[in-house]
Amino acid sequence: MLNAQGRETGVGNVDAIVDEESFTGNRALMLEEPLLFEIGGSSRTGVDLPVPPKVESRLGGLERTRDIGLPGLSEPETVRHFTRLSRQNYAIDMGVFPLGSCTMKHNPRLNEKMARLPGFADIHPLQPIDSVQGALALIDSLAHWLKTLTGMPEVAMSPKAGAHGELCGMLAIRAAHEERGDPRKVVLVPESAHGTNPATAAFCGYEVEDIPANAQGRVDLAALKARLGPDVAAVMITNPNTCGLFEPEMIEISKAVHDAGAYVYCDGANFNAIVGRVRPGDLGVDAMHINLHKTFSTPHGGGGPGAGPVVFSAALAPFAPLPFVRHTGKHFEIVEEEQAFEKGDAHRQSFGRMVAFHGQMGMFVRALSYMMSHGADGLKQVAEDAVLNANYVLRSLDDVMTAPFGADGPCMHEALFSDEFLDGTGISTLDIAKALIDEGYHPMTMYFPLVVHGAMLVEPTETESKAALDQFIGALRTLVGRAKSGDADFFKGAPYHAPRRRLDETLAARRPVLRWMPPAVAEAAE
Amino acid sequence: MLNAQGRETGVGNVDAIVDEESFTGNRALMLEEPLLFEIGGSSRTGVDLPVPPKVESRLGGLERTRDIGLPGLSEPETVRHFTRLSRQNYAIDMGVFPLGSCTMKHNPRLNEKMARLPGFADIHPLQPIDSVQGALALIDSLAHWLKTLTGMPEVAMSPKAGAHGELCGMLAIRAAHEERGDPRKVVLVPESAHGTNPATAAFCGYEVEDIPANAQGRVDLAALKARLGPDVAAVMITNPNTCGLFEPEMIEISKAVHDAGAYVYCDGANFNAIVGRVRPGDLGVDAMHINLHKTFSTPHGGGGPGAGPVVFSAALAPFAPLPFVRHTGKHFEIVEEEQAFEKGDAHRQSFGRMVAFHGQMGMFVRALSYMMSHGADGLKQVAEDAVLNANYVLRSLDDVMTAPFGADGPCMHEALFSDEFLDGTGISTLDIAKALIDEGYHPMTMYFPLVVHGAMLVEPTETESKAALDQFIGALRTLVGRAKSGDADFFKGAPYHAPRRRLDETLAARRPVLRWMPPAVAEAAE
């Protein structure tokens, strides 16, 4: 049928199918995009600038002579380039992102708006203190929330991410031992710990030893007690742990560690499971970092930035780093240098400064906005819903997948599966993950924690609806069924619909190409 | 090869292909999305509100009793729903959008930022005049730009879009004739005109008659002169016209129209081709609307909002609508009501108000930001590059496609093709358009203007790079080649990769379903 303009209004040829690639390589809205260096030009620019005043150069003969070799783009091309690139990403805004240990929860846009208020985004870290009282008040108020939520007396705000927070905590522990004239050398870390834990301990010059786990995926208290001794400086524990389980004997563990003259460092990456319901301070923890970009939803931004404030027990408080904000009664001030506290200050023993300036202000604003929005009641609900969602996933899948600790009772915020249910199918955890991609999901965390074979760690977070989880569960059950029916070829080929099929990581590592080179140079380099 | 976590790092099964649909219906990043009513719930909400104070209701017994029937969504679900929907759209930010007559140029983000300054976005149209002097100054300054760029003495700022501007212009013309006591009844409109032209003329109670075109796609001056007479109120001309051609005899046309006591209305939708280079005032135009959302890049926003200020010649200026901004020497004021100009004002003969309040302020800010960014020099360059790009497309395709007016010389900002080159292939303009979709492009305007058979109107605009045009041309040439080689099935089936294959417009019109109904109700309605 034709419309008034004389064009057909029907559905055309229903059965036609297309095989070969298009001229552009595009598939309708799935667009290919070259490197910006391949479309830009060295005379092109996307900015206009006022003409500089004529002055005599004072560059002292250091004027740049050689070209930088950086093509530019006009604004329209730039916007298009990065928009097209963005469309090759998956994100929370697009669907379920159950990446265990990463707490990929919704990022409220209010927080983005607040962080961009000129009064926060456009102030310099070295402005006179009286010109930034609002900023210091915000940091102080966020500190209050963190101390209250964890039940700990002190908090260091400057660490830039979780791993940096771990460093902060371990440095305080090390300083405390040194102060006692008892520099210990060993830090105990369970095998299930995140890689940053042992890496951090080593970074502070400690030797790292393993803590054995028991059959229930928890710390083996007896074994731990047996190992504790005068050489052990600290125990690094993740609670809830990376298997998504709470350490029921945490109080006893802390007591044993303290009795041995050591400190308890808690990796707080999983705080989301207990926020508002359990205070680590009540569990005997001496230091714990909080990933504001996890529990408090400052966006992950494709890998950062984050923020990792560290709360401290009374025992470690004096060793907290610089700078810190305090209220003098009449106004807020920020203590930046050792010199500033000759006057018998509680922080006299601070281990010093671990980063320039005062920490991740932009993340602080977002986190505080998130906390105020939820309130004490909302945060408690966050923990409950996060744990409820995880257990719902666990119980909706444990009949077809292997839940190694499923029999021992509920999990916390993560449902952990092993690849046992795939035995004999020739299909791996990786294959399941890649097949999930075609279903429109970001896969769960794969092969972590190491204590479980072919681990699949599912963290739905509290911001997933039941309907979203039901669809995810349905998709996973379908794939598992297909796997068990032994359709290995299908799985090995997945993903089929993503911007790229599987990428050759072996090649990438064997022959690293880490930057673009102008074609000529590149060839020469061959 | 396995990595340290024990997972493969190779490319898997290269040859595997997948046919059947996924469980979710998703294809990796191409995501299906239900209607919000299908995922929402009536007790769900994405807002929190303070508790209202207790008061005695004063709704006078008109309290709503029946449910509205509007499910709500939490914020995470809302953000995801609309993000997923957005990804089913094509847009300028994604690629070439050569939709003729629509001027789909880059929308600078600076303009979005400026329009959101609280000082513009957050002021009420009825605030006391002295509290909005900055806003009035902005309107006055935009008016100055428009008058200067068009060489016309007066401008009406309130029209809400192009068609509304046409109405504004035609009402002024009608008022001018009435004033003369010579109410004429006929308006001449070329067949090539946009549908809004005849529709507008009819809206003002005019009879619409056709103006014949000559073989070069221009107005036939002789025929026009022959038709002009005491019954003709106005001629509506689009210049450059909808074939993308300039009316070389425009000055003579205007003279003839004026000699016949009629007025020249110019549809300014194509102003982008001549902005900064040619002033319609110098062509004898009496009234012209300017689509700020085309030439001056306020975004189209998927269909609006726009803004359609109308410039007037001295002859029509007195009839311009209310309100208007003027400077009294000490401050700006806005004249809103007839009463306001008892004092022998130039606007005494205004035809009145055509919309509530003062027009599209949000668009004014964007347009002024765009104009200031380009400046007089940049705008001239805009016209030149827009015309250059169109001619480049024309000459890169006219050997394989039919350019009906190609032989007569350069075009303006649009390259027009007819479907003659498809004769005998069984393939239509529509089919070519749909095949372009798979190549990652938005098709050109189809079947408009009506004066050319199976018209394809390509308007690249000045914000496309040569590289982008070359790829577009390459894709089109490939398709044309394929069409001529007679692969009709392929074309009839296109698009293959879009979120949807061809949609059944016949069905939609025969059995209109214009809203969602709760399943129960819907069935009942069957």
Place this chain on the structure above:
Amino acid sequence: MRYLPLTDTDREAMLGKIGVNNADALFRDVPAAAQLSGPIRDLPMHMSEMEVERALSTLARQNLTATHVPFFLGCGAYKHHVPASVDHLIQRGEFLTSYTPYQPEIAQGTLQYLFEFQTQVAALTGMDVANASMYDGSTACVEAIFMARRVTRRKKALLSSGLHPHYVSVAKTLTHFTDDEIVTQTPGLTAGAPGDDVAALIDAIDDETSCVVVQNPNIFGHIADLSALAARCHEKGALLVATVTEIISLGAITSPGEMGADIVVGEGQSIGGGLNFGGPYLGLFACNQKHVRQMPGRLCGETVDAEGRRGFVLTLSTREQHIRREKATSNICTNSGLISLAFTIHMSLLGEKGLRDLATLNHARAVQVAERLAAIDGVELLNGPFFNEFTLRLPVDGRAAIRHMAERNVLGGVGLGRLYPDNPELANAVVIAVTETPTDADIDVLVSAYEEALSC
């Protein structure tokens, strides 16, 4: 120029391909007399982003901004809190920089939200169907008058004196040159029911009447039951056109549809939109199924694709100018697309529960403020029933009082002299709107501002 990708090298190459020496050659059709030599004079040359931002920010700072001061203006434009996610989502390039969905296969995003928007508007107004938006409430209102003429083939429209005076002016202007007849009265401030002329309208309806146009809540904030009026209209074969300028009110009061309206038009700015000094706003247009083919504007409809999957398209376009030209139901083309998206998003966030709670909050705050202001000596509250807006008669000129407060950074309402310059009876009246946005502190400031303004 940062927005122009072509380099001089590109231009050279392209001119070569075209076969001309310079850009001027491409403009050869332009009469010499109209050819400008250099850039237009009296206009500045291009500026850096930084400079433009500076210049415009300076202008912006010269306005008294609603968020920064106690704010109580209404009369057809309302300040509500719009969640941050709304503005984030409408700025997605796929929405912001797309066109009218003429190629449905790659515009399902736009089409589906239009379908959702139409559903929301129909449900809110209590009608069968709604279109994909008009420019604003005033233009939607006059389009309803034209539609009523098409449906009834009659030419006389009765406009309530409670209808926004701008809407009345627009109707008069657009019917001035057609043979439509517009009948209006100037409003009276009857205590208890300002601008309520339902009874008078009922008497005035005759066999020439195409429609009666009422606003509810009306310009004075008064709300009325329209059922009797609707019944009378239908008896006489006329249509009832109900206008709603504060759409949030429908969360608390009975919808026009339930009261029998045949066409409901409205201003949708309150949901998802900002104040923006009057535009862009959002024209709402809803009616019953049987009149759908007489509707102006775009309509989105459900259908299936070649593989049988649900999809959406623009439909019934034979009503529209691009197909029907001079026989179209309206000349509208570009409408309020992106603002309807903002409406749809905000409305999904609210949901039934949020909208009702929000409406309740608005009403409660307004009652609170009305009672406090009415308690001031010499101030008379004219409204009986109202939603979030009410009219006060002051012992002094309303506009003067409002100006006086504004000079002290309080935006205390709209002086009716602004809207009715030729109606002395209204000179002392002010209309005050109270939404969820003012704080308790703002309200205290407002009350003392009135006390102060009246005492001088």
Place this chain on the structure above:
Amino acid sequence: MRYLPLTDTDREAMLGKIGVNNADALFRDVPAAAQLSGPIRDLPMHMSEMEVERALSTLARQNLTATHVPFFLGCGAYKHHVPASVDHLIQRGEFLTSYTPYQPEIAQGTLQYLFEFQTQVAALTGMDVANASMYDGSTACVEAIFMARRVTRRKKALLSSGLHPHYVSVAKTLTHFTDDEIVTQTPGLTAGAPGDDVAALIDAIDDETSCVVVQNPNIFGHIADLSALAARCHEKGALLVATVTEIISLGAITSPGEMGADIVVGEGQSIGGGLNFGGPYLGLFACNQKHVRQMPGRLCGETVDAEGRRGFVLTLSTREQHIRREKATSNICTNSGLISLAFTIHMSLLGEKGLRDLATLNHARAVQVAERLAAIDGVELLNGPFFNEFTLRLPVDGRAAIRHMAERNVLGGVGLGRLYPDNPELANAVVIAVTETPTDADIDVLVSAYEEALSC
């Protein structure tokens, strides 16, 4: 709660599926002693978006904002104009709400911009390769010291007295408990070359030296030729670590790579980033090909997919903690992802031309201001060569003068007493940065502010 999708009905159903009666049952592993009954005390309950926005805006307004006043601070954080499109693009959900690209098939967007970022940083610094970012300049700097140790198997690092004092403190803190040795001098304000200790460093290098760490331009704005120093380092088998805190300077001056640096670290905040009161910022880290496997942090590399199409992945991760654990080159995991995207976008907009013009503009403005301020009685300009930042010795205490100006809404620089509280020699010195952002009017205000501050 607007952010929590589960309804009570959902919760019921889910608890049922799990087979427990209530949420508490899910927390049974938590020792009773640590179980809280109700919501935590001393914290407010949940708030509406409107209320949160109000509270935070109030705090924001209590700060003196750079855009609103004449602003001239630097010392490691610079105010530059960032085009609006940068912030628009980094807020696209696909970038903002994605994670580290561990699933490359659906993270090509992130991976490709990281590859572009690495290329830009390498080109700017004049090095072979760069990583995918560190937290900030100070942490990148100490990581360079650790890397130098791994490469040279030596433990003594010489730090230039021109290195930002915060960077020095960080290096001291992080090496305090390791057996690394950090050698530093307190800076002297040698006229013509403040903080320039190249000669002294050349003499100090010995066979234990793992690296020499210099900053260029240094904390006092002074710029130096590092070639001789590099040569000496290489003679002695030590590495030269060059630190750049004002990355825009590389548009005007010779890159550290060209002068022979082995590792270049820097603060990238000037391109694409804001001031943000000190964070989040962007740590840059570049080195030569031969040291790549000793680098800290993530690296993105090019490869092909199963169909042979080019694609990108994270690579060489055997250096990293998640694979190598205690043997990793660093413990960093989350880095500055989104800020590196902002950098990449802004850098693409600038391009070679834009960056050079911008640098030229910065230098010219700075020279202009330096000369005007130096002309004030009693003010001494200490710099010979500088880029966009310079040091003045005042006849009065620098911090006091700066505070005095701030009270008058002029942010006139950084008093060195703030950075060197224990160094009386620097008490009267101030460092002033001049970028493209101050207007001529701002500069006039600055000059008179100094005149006024000194005259009282």
